[in-house]
Amino acid sequence: GALAGGGGTGAITLVVRVVQPLAAGLTQTVNTAVIGDDGGNGADPTPDDNQASDTTPLNAAPDLQISKSDGGLTAAPGGLVTYTLVYTNAGDQDAQGVTLTDVVPAGAAFQPALSAPGWACAPDKASGSVCVLAVGALPSGAGGAVTFTVQAAAPLPAGLEQLANTAVIADDAANGPDP
Numbered sequence: 299g300a301l302a303g304g305g306g307t308g309a310i311t312l313v314v315r316v317v318q319p320l321a322a323g324l325t326q327t328v329n330t331a332v333i334g335d336d337g338g339n340g341a342d343p344t345p346d347d348n349q350a351s352d353t354t355p356l357n358a359a360p361d362l363q364i365s366k367s368d369g370g371l372t373a374a375p376g377g378l379v380t381y382t383l384v385y386t387n388a389g390d391q392d393a394q395g396v397t398l399t400d401v402v403p404a405g406a407a408f409q410p411a412l413s414a415p416g417w418a419c420a421p422d423k424a425s426g427s428v429c430v431l432a433v434g435a436l437p438s439g440a441g442g443a444v445t446f447t448v449q450a451a452a453p454l455p456a457g458l459e460q461l462a463n464t465a466v467i468a469d470d471a472a473n474g475p476d477p
Contacts, residue, residue, distance in 0.1 A: 319438030361389030376452030386441030395470030
């Protein structure tokens with residue numbers, strides 16, 4: 299509407315809601331306001347001051363979670379153990395470059411044909427090898443489950459009474475560190 303000359307002022311409030319989940323890569327939002335008139339009272343002598351911007355940081359990050367279970371199995375030497383890895387992104391921002399990492403436990407060998415496809419192990423399938431499964435992008439609230447199967451050695455190495463196995467989920471941290 300009309301704005302009085304000679305120092306007339308006015309104010310408006312604009313409220314926005316940040317979407318959830320926040321899109322990957324967003325760390326801030328920028329809002330720009332512009333004022334102008336119809337030129338009916340002449341040209342604006344200082345048009346460079348007709349625009350203002352405000353940048354607001356956004357606090358969002360992926361929150362990757364993983365659980366692992368063998369279903370309570372007791373394995374014998376030479377027996378198979380299938381671990382189920384359940385993973386999710388419980389954060390409020392998508393994760394990129396997500397990987398699952400699992401180290402083949404002492405006294406066992408990885409069995410790729412009995413596991414979820416896509417695992418890559420180095421240097422091989424033997425105890426101590428590091429196996430990685432590329433999940434890729436994991437949207438907020440999304441998840442999945444994969445299997446990782448090993449075969450216990452027969453006979454077991456002296457003193458080995460259990461297979462200890464840990465899995466880790468991580469991303470490329472492009473959308474911030476996991477809180």
